Amino acid sequence: ESKRLHLDNVLGEPCANASLAYPPTSHVTWSPHAIPFQKPQSLLSFSYSPSRLLEFSDSAMWYYVEPPGGADLQHGYDRWIRRPEEKGRIDGLLRGIAKIGSDKEKRGESSTTWLRDVGMVSWRGVMTKILTAPYEERDPWELNIMLLDGTLYFEEYISDAKIREKNNIPPKQRIQMYYGYSFESFCTSDRPPDPRGRMPGWGGDVDTNVQWCCVAKTKLADTRMIIGGEVDCVRERFDGTTDNFVELKTSLTIRGPQDEPRFEKKLLKFYFQSFLLGVPEIIVGFRTPSGRLTTLQEFKTLQIPRMVRDKPGSWDPQLCLGWGSRFIAFLKENVSSPPTQDVPCIWRASFTPKSGVTLKPLDQSGVDEVVNGEDRFGFFPSWYINGFMA
Numbered sequence: 001e002s003k004r005l006h007l008d009n010v011l012g013e014p015c016a017n018a019s020l021a022y023p024p025t026s027h028v029t030w031s032p033h034a035i036p037f038q039k040p041q042s043l044l045s046f047s048y049s050p051s052r053l054l055e056f057s058d059s060a061m062w063y064y065v066e067p068p069g070g071a072d073l074q075h076g077y078d079r080w081i082r083r084p085e086e087k088g089r090i091d092g093l094l095r096g097i098a099k100i101g102s103d104k105e106k107r108g109e110s111s112t113t114w115l116r117d118v119g120m121v122s123w124r125g126v127m128t129k130i131l132t133a134p135y136e137e138r139d140p141w142e143l144n145i146m147l148l149d150g151t152l153y154f155e156e157y158i159s160d161a162k163i164r165e166k167n168n169i170p171p172k173q174r175i176q177m178y179y180g181y182s183f184e185s186f187c188t189s190d191r192p193p194d195p196r197g198r199m200p201g202w203g204g205d206v207d208t209n210v211q212w213c214c215v216a217k218t219k220l221a222d223t224r225m226i227i228g229g230e231v232d233c234v235r236e237r238f239d240g241t242t243d244n245f246v247e248l249k250t251s252l253t254i255r256g257p258q259d260e261p262r263f264e265k266k267l268l269k270f271y272f273q274s275f276l277l278g279v280p281e282i283i284v285g286f287r288t289p290s291g292r293l294t295t296l297q298e299f300k301t302l303q304i305p306r307m308v309r310d311k312p313g314s315w316d317p318q319l320c321l322g323w324g325s326r327f328i329a330f331l332k333e334n335v336s337s338p339p340t341q342d343v344p345c346i347w348r349a350s351f352t353p354k355s356g357v358t359l360k361p362l363d364q365s366g367v368d369e370v371v372n373g374e375d376r377f378g379f380f381p382s383w384y385i386n387g388f389m390a
């Protein structure tokens with residue numbers, strides 16, 4: 001009884017105009033067939049402390065500072081405090097949503113009514129995987145999906161074997177991964193940059209437990225959505241909007257035309273990761289294979305599609321948004337709650353590159369995998385469900 005959504009007709013379709021801005025504020029010609037995506041609006045930010053406590057504060061927010069030229073990205077590698085790989089739990093995002101609800105309640109509004117017209121809730125990383133699926137040639141993914149009070153909730157399904165694998169990556173690959181975090185440290189400070197020109201430098205040893213997250217609302221076609229994600233830093237100050245958000249990335253230095261298509265393919269993921277949370281700027285630190293920072297390039301997120309158009313390795317964001325809205329429509333059509341609310345009903349969407357997605361309800365053995373002995377209803381922590389019963 002599994003259902004399939006094929007990719008077959010997606011890649012061959014003629015493409016509407018690439019999205020260069022969020023409508024309707026766009027001054028760019030907007031194709032009548034284009035799928036609109038509303039500019040994300042920040043609702044709440046929160047922080048994870050070094051001991052991985054979730055706090056409703058901006059204690060883990062960083063300010064952007066220019067990194068020192070030629071920085072050694074291996075710096076501090078042996079002092080890296082690594083957050084262990086974990087299941088792709090949605091709990092932190094649910095805590096954020098509950099906080100938004102309790103703030104509403106304090107103002108005399110209902111804590112859950114605002115969620116009635118929200119079609120889906122997801123971490124940004126999951127949405128990035130969904131939207132970039134038409135161009136994904138290598139990595140499959142699996143999602144658990146539940147329907148609660150008319151809202152779809154997504155959680156990445158990461159098997160125990162996959163977690164073990166991620167915790168045991170070879171040292172060489174682990175150093176490459178560290179370069180990204182160490183670049184973040186070189187680019188950030190816990191204070192706004194000194195207008196007299198603070199000397200750039202190391203922002204502090206890397207602790208990947210510490211994260212600053214933003215919860216935003218947006219809309220893809222006619223589906224309102226709540227998306228949460230980590231934000232690397234802000235320029236100058238945080239004014240409650242996403243307008244000063246900055247995403248930091250590292251990439252191997254481009255040495256010639258042969259390297260360009262590979263970088264342009266990477267830009268697809270950079271683009272959607274930032275676009276989905278309204279992050280307007282991406283700063284890429286190019287590095288040598290051994291982790292020496294060479295150059296810095298700033299990208300305006302909304303201009304990236306235009307930069308890659310008509311190039312080898314190019315992609316069309318409208319095709320991704322079209323696929324994404326079809327995927328959500330497919331889920332709305334097929335994902336249902338159980339007849340009685342006593343039984344959790346989890347659906348599993350499995351993506352196979354270059355093929356498509358299959359959707360099936362999980363049987364009890366599958367449910368056990370995600371319940372994991374905790375006080376849960378499917379993948380929801382019980383306290384979240386109780387908030388809806390009250």
Ligand code: A3P
Nearest residue numbers: 176177178179180181183230232248249250251
């Ligand atoms: P880079 O971005 O420079 O690759 P993010 O870019 O999302 O802020 O993530 C910060 C860093 O975490 C990345 O740096 C990379 O080193 C690591 N990272 C994030 N996602 C990863 C993934 N799927 N696999 C391996 N490393 C990842």
Ligand code: MG
Nearest residue numbers: 230231232248
């Ligand atoms: Mg990040």
Ligand code: MG
Nearest residue numbers: 232247248249
């Ligand atoms: Mg980053």
